[in-house]
Amino acid sequence: MRDVYRATGRKFIIIIDEWDCLFREYQEKTDxxxxxxxxxxxxxxxxxxxxxxxxxxxxxxxxYGQHSALNMFTEYSMTDPGELAPFFGxxxxxxxxxxKNYRLPFEEVKxxxxxxxxxxxxxxEYVSIYSPKSVVDALxxxxxxxxxxKTETYEALKIYIQMDxxxxxxxxVTMLAGGSVEIDTRSFTNDMTTFSKRxxxxxxxxxxxxxSFDSRSSSVSIPxxxxxxxxxxxxxxxxxxxxxxxxxxxxxxxxxxxDMDADAVARSIDEAHNEVSILQYTGxxxxxxxxxxxxxxxALSYIINLAFFTAREYYNIIRELPSGKGFAxxxxxxxxxxxxxxxxxxxxxxxxxxxxxxxxxxxxxxAGALADHKANLLxxxxxxxxxxxxxxxxxxxxxxx
Numbered sequence: 001m002r003d004v005y006r007a008t009g010r011k012f013i014i015i016i017d018e019w020d021c022l023f024r025e026y027q028e029k030t031d032x033x034x035x036x037x038x039x040x041x042x043x044x045x046x047x048x049x050x051x052x053x054x055x056x057x058x059x060x061x062x063x064y065g066q067h068s069a070l071n072m073f074t075e076y077s078m079t080d081p082g083e084l085a086p087f088f089g090x091x092x093x094x095x096x097x098x099x100k101n102y103r104l105p106f107e108e109v110k111x112x113x114x115x116x117x118x119x120x121x122x123x124x125e126y127v128s129i130y131s132p133k134s135v136v137d138a139l140x141x142x143x144x145x146x147x148x149x150k151t152e153t154y155e156a157l158k159i160y161i162q163m164d165x166x167x168x169x170x171x172x173v174t175m176l177a178g179g180s181v182e183i184d185t186r187s188f189t190n191d192m193t194t195f196s197k198r199x200x201x202x203x204x205x206x207x208x209x210x211x212s213f214d215s216r217s218s219s220v221s222i223p224x225x226x227x228x229x230x231x232x233x234x235x236x237x238x239x240x241x242x243x244x245x246x247x248x249x250x251x252x253x254x255x256x257x258x259d260m261d262a263d264a265v266a267r268s269i270d271e272a273h274n275e276v277s278i279l280q281y282t283g284x285x286x287x288x289x290x291x292x293x294x295x296x297x298x299a300l301s302y303i304i305n306l307a308f309f310t311a312r313e314y315y316n317i318i319r320e321l322p323s324g325k326g327f328a329x330x331x332x333x334x335x336x337x338x339x340x341x342x343x344x345x346x347x348x349x350x351x352x353x354x355x356x357x358x359x360x361x362x363x364x365x366x367a368g369a370l371a372d373h374k375a376n377l378l379x380x381x382x383x384x385x386x387x388x389x390x391x392x393x394x395x396x397x398x399x400x401x
Contacts, residue, residue, distance in 0.1 A: 001049045011051035014044065020057035027193045037062060037069035045072045058207055060190040078118070078206050079185050079213050085118035089129040102139045107335050109135065111316070112144050115223025116212045126216075131209070134226055146229050148209075156192070157210055158234040165198040170278045173243055176231055177279065178305035178317060179298070180214070180221040225312060242275045243306075250309040257308075257395070258342065260378065266393040269382065272307040273391070279303050281384065297350050300384055304330060304348065314338040324365030331370065343373035345398075349383040354394040357381030367398055374400050 001012055022029075022036050044053045053073070060077045061070045076084045090098070092114070099106040109130075116129040137147040161172050171181045187196060188203035195201055202220055205211045210230070212223040222228050236244045249268060256264035273279070279299050301319065311317060315332040323331075332344035345366050347357040358381040361367070370377055377398035384391050 002047075005049035011049055013051050014053040016053075016055040018057050019055035020059040023059055023062060023191050027191070033062065033191075034064070034069075037064075041069050041072075045070075059192070060207065062190045078116075078209075079203070079215070081118045081120075083120065083122040085120040085129070086127050088118060089116065089132040090135050092128040092130070095130050095135060098135065098139060102142065104138065104142065104144070105337060107316075108144055108337055109138065111312075111335065112225050113138070115221075115227070116209075117214060119215050131224070131226065146226050148226050148230055156208055157205070157230055158237055160201050160205065161231070161234060162238045163195070163201055165195065165201060168198045168201055169240070171198060171202065172231065172235070173240075173276065173278050173306070174302055175211075175220070175222045176228070176235075176243070176247075176306060176309070177302035178319065179302050180217070180219040182217065182219045184218070185213075228312070246272045246275055246306055247309045250307055250311070253307055254310050254314075257344065257378070257380070260395045260397070262393040262395045265380075265395070266382075266391045269303065269307050269391045269393070273303050273384075276303065276306065279306070281386075297348070300348055300350060301329065304346065304382065308332075314341050315344075321366075321369050323369030324367070326360075326364045326366070328361070328366040328369060333370065334373070342376045342378045343370045344378045344380060345370065346380045346382060349381065351386045352383055354381035354383045354392045357383060358394055358396060374398055 005011060019040075022033055026032060044050055055073070060075055061073060074082075076082050078088070081088055092110075095109060095113075096106050098104075099109055113131045113134045114128055116131070117126050118129055119125075120127050131148070134147045138144050161168065174181055181202070183199040183202045185199065185203045185206070188200050192204060195204075202211060206213045206220060210222075210227055211220040213220055222231060232244070232247055249271070253265060253268040256268065273281070279302050281299050305317070305319075308317075311332055315334055315338070318331045318333060320327045320329065321331045328345055329348045330344075330346040332346070334341045334343055345361055347361050347366070349357045358379055361379050361381070367374060367377060367379070379396045379398055381394045382391060383393075
């Protein structure tokens with residue numbers, strides 16, 4: 001290349017796809033990885049014959065000590081996408097147009113493949129990014145399904161979420177229940193073997209696409225239905241029996257709710273609380289971890305979300321929805337495909353009363369947020385009694401006065 005440059009005066013553009021293949025497929029061969037990084041540095045860095053080097057892959061550039069062997073690159077990643085954020089996948093506007101052209105229901109595509117929110121520095125805004133391969137496969141086959149497990153990273157999820165790091169299992173269950181978890185991404189060394197704590201595992205899962213990272217709150221969550229299905233499959237395989245049991249029971253619970261069987265709903269939530277020991281109402285993390293505890297009130301909402309796991313098949317579930325004179329705790333809004341299902345407003349109470357919960361829904365006019373669903377709307381009050389250690393539930397059909 002140097003000789004060609006001397007002879008012609010023309011520089012080279014280098015394009016490398018899957019530059020990190022060595023780190024993913026030969027994870028234990030650290031000597032080979034160092035040699036590879038040294039090779040890339042000697043070949044590309046400060047060489048007059050290089051006009052541009054462009055590399056793509058899953059992992060950010062490997063860190064060695066305080067410095068990187070390839071510190072001449074400007075790097076864009078899932079945790080710091082910079083001005084390239086809109087190009088990491090399909091944007092929402094692009095998916096909307098594609099759905100119109102291919103006659104797929106946009107709302108269902110959104111539930112399946114959306115959920116990655118990246119900060120776009122150029123426009124100073126967060127953009128909603130859709131999984132590109134999955135969207136393409138759904139359009140090609142004209143069918144919404146889980147296309148994720150056809151990728152090579154699937155086995156990694158099972159391996160990593162069962163690693164014995166303090167607070168990891170709690171974090172995964174919390175996210176399965178619809179919550180988010182704060183993390184610190186700074187200690188991640190950008191490989192698939194060097195971990196010192198829970199947050200290193202979670203950071204890797206961001207780069208593998210199994211978690212969505214919100215830089216505003218430095219928190220992670222499970223992005224969409226497709227990826228959530230991968231988690232449930234994985235935890236079934238690795239034997240988190242108490243969690244899988246509640247996910248399987250959630251279908252029966254949802255039907256009890258539709259039938260307005262308040263006693264059955266309360267019993268099912270009791271069972272979920274008693275079975276899933278990680279999400280206990282203790283004010284501390286269930287495994288005694290050193291990470292910041294979640295409150296008993298948050299644990300209650302996570303239990304409710306986990307207990308109603310199947311509801312995501314039919315509803316967009318919104319927590320803390322602004323409505324009337326406050327915020328409704330949990331709203332189940334039917335997607336267009338399931339317009340025959342009732343909309344549901346849930347108010348949670350901690351050691352108070354279900355009557356008070358229903359009264360609050362009415363007095364604060366929470367139903368206003370679901371004006372299009374008032375003809376088929378259920379109001380649900382759920383309270384946890386600390387003394388009796390049981391949940392109580394009341395369900396009413398909304399009557400528009």
